[in-house]
Amino acid sequence: MRLLQDLRRARQLRTALGVGPWLDLLKDCQREIASLDPHPHYLASYRSDEPFYWSHLPQWIYSDFAKGGITRCLDIGCAYGTLLVYTHRVTGCEASGIDFVDHYVSKSLLAKYQVRFQVCNIEVEPFPWDGSFDIILFTEVLEHLNFQCVPTLTGIGERLSPQGRLYLSTPDAAEWGVTTKYYQDYKDLPLPRVPMPEHEPIDDHIWHFSLPELLACLAEARLRVIRLEYSRPPRGKRHFNATLCRQAS
Secondary structure, eight states, X not given: OHHHHHHHHHHHHHHHHOSSHHHHHHHHHHHHHHHSOOOHHIIIIIHHXXXXXXXXXXXXXXXXXXXXXXXXXXXXXXXXXXXXXXXXXXXXXXXXXXXXXXXXXXXXXXXXXXXXXXXOOTTTSOOSSOSOEEEEEEESOGGGOSSOHHHHHHHHHHTEEEEEEEEEEEEBHHHHOOOOSSOSSGGGSOOOOSSOOSSOOOOXXXXXXXXXXXXXXXXXXXXXXXXXXXXXXXXXXXXXXXEEEEOOO
């Protein structure tokens, strides 16, 4: 039974990610993370689910930057570190990761790849490091933001190098549904403010964006869409996958 499940998952991955060196490299990164004292949730379910959230991004990163020329990459909300390690191995870049907690990413993984890691709430705290990044990863984070997203997206865009790329994924409200648990409209979310309110950040899906909402926020943040496709988990609902760059001034 386990063998059949593994074969089925392998077929699903090939269908979702296509066939190419990026697929073998991604699977190797996942195997390595699984061997380096990962968070239990990674082994329980997230490892098998995560590629389907951002299935287009590994191939795009490979096609954009496998020839080199990249010096720095940053994963915002790096969680277990799969795409950050993958990007480092594709490009040889210096790898940095931030998250608002430190218990998802393996300390052994950080040490092996000499990843600079910092706990940081990107909505209300300054970037931990100066300078720009050639690649910024922002996957499955947008829906978790506690405040209006444009100021945060603007700040991220300002950290891109002139030829840099921002790779983003987030659930599509057309299939996930509108999240009205906290707000009735995404414009009702408060603006980021310092210091933070008394409560801790809410670790939940705060808002699922529709395509018009997403495009409007990206345009307001002066981010230009290079690619926009859908990624669909075999047992779930689709996600936006996008490659973005800074708009010319």
